[in-house]
Amino acid sequence: MSENRRPNILILLSDQLRRQALSVYGDPDARTPHIEALAAQGVRFTQACSTYPVCVPFRFTMMTGEYAHTRVVPAIEYRMAPTERTLADEFNEAGYETVYVGKWHLDSGHGRMGSALQVNRTPVKRTFQGRWHKWFGFELRNGPFDTYYFEDDDPEPIPIEGYQTDGLFDIGMDYLRQGRDVARPFCMVISVEPPHDPFEAPQELQEAWEARDITLGGVNI
Numbered sequence: 001m002s003e004n005r006r007p008n009i010l011i012l013l014s015d016q017l018r019r020q021a022l023s024v025y026g027d028p029d030a031r032t033p034h035i036e037a038l039a040a041q042g043v044r045f046t047q048a049c050s051t052y053p054v055c056v057p058f059r060f061t062m063m064t065g066e067y068a069h070t071r072v073v074p075a076i077e078y079r080m081a082p083t084e085r086t087l088a089d090e091f092n093e094a095g096y097e098t099v100y101v102g103k104w105h106l107d108s109g110h111g112r113m114g115s116a117l118q119v120n121r122t123p124v125k126r127t128f129q130g131r132w133h134k135w136f137g138f139e140l141r142n143g144p145f146d147t148y149y150f151e152d153d154d155p156e157p158i159p160i161e162g163y164q165t166d167g168l169f170d171i172g173m174d175y176l177r178q179g180r181d182v183a184r185p186f187c188m189v190i191s192v193e194p195p196h197d198p199f200e201a202p203q204e205l206q207e208a209w210e211a212r213d214i215t216l217g218g219v220n221i
Contacts (some may be wrong), residue, residue: 004109006094006096006185007094007185008185008186008187008188009096009185009187009188010187010190011090011188011189011190012190012191012192013102013103013188013189013190013191013194013195013196014165014191014193014194014195015055015103015193015196016195016196016197017195017216018204021195021214022035022036022181023036024036024039028215029212029215030216033176034052034124038201041208043097051067051068052067052069052073053162054075054076055076055104056073056075056076056077056078056105057069057073057074057075057078057104059104059105060073060078060080060106062087062088063080063084063087063088063106063130064080064084064085064087065087065211066084072192076109076151077108077109078106078108079106079107079108079128079144080084080106080107080128080130081128082128085144086130086131086134087130087132087187088100088131088133088187090133091187092133095185096118096134096184096185096187096208097130097134097180097181097184097185097186098131098132098133098134098186098187098188099127099133099136099150099172099175099180099186099187099188099189100132100134100135100136100137100188100189100191101133101136101137101171101172101175101189101190101191102136102137102138102139102149102168102189102190102192102193103138103139103141103191103192103193104129104139104140104184104191105126105129105139107125107126107128107139107142108139108189109126109139110122110139112205114196116140116141116142116143117141117146118144118147119139119140119141119145120121120138120139120141120143120147120148120157121148121157121207122138122139123138123139123150123153123154123155123157124137124139124150125153125195126153128151131150134152134175134179134180134205135151135153136137136150136151136153136168136172136175137149137150139192140156140193141164141166141193142193142197142198142200143198144163144164144165144193144194144198144200145162145163145200145205147159147164147167147193148160148162149168149171162202163201163202164192164193165192165193168190168191168192168203169190169192172188172190175188177179189210
């Protein structure tokens with residue numbers, strides 16, 4: 001493939017979103033029009049599955065291509081070593097600009113024994129960012145209306161206004177429109193925490209769901 005025909009790649013991650021909770025896979029209650037549009041215009045990997053259905057081991061596998069159980073990544077409290085070759089390394093060497101936006105959760109929760117709020121005010125050091133060229137990330141928060149992120153190696157936390165998912169997509173799209181190197185293709189990850197608990201949503205969406213009938217086992221309730 002010629003240099004000017006290499007595809008741009010956008011990877012979207014959401015926590016604890018099972019495919020049967022998507023309208024494109026038949027959920028009669030779900031309203032996911034944007035995901036439906038992506039599915040209609042792209043490729044659906046219907047036989048794909050997670051090799052480890054826990055957040056950190058899965059993220060490790062996605063970043064490195066290594067099985068979590070063979071690399072002894074046990075569960076949540078784990079930090080990925082800077083020596084691990086990552087997805088960013090592959091695309092960097094191929095001449096892509098690599099961009100990471102959102103939740104990382106590969107820095108051991110900063111050894112968290114305290115609150116997620118404290119973790120969200122602590123930056124992931126550049127050494128542990130997996131060598132993504134551009135970084136708008138944070139370790140974790142699980143508070144979609146109170147999230148901060150960090151840019152590159154700046155230790156100053158930056159608040160996300162409003163709902164976390166909307167804010168992270170705005171960051172990613174703004175960078176693609178105004179900040180990126182247009183001479184190179186890009187690989188961008190946007191990693192959002194919802195629908196991971198707490199189960200909070202913008203008020204207008206919450207009210208819309210509360211007003212709907214729910215189909216459960218083929219019976220409206």
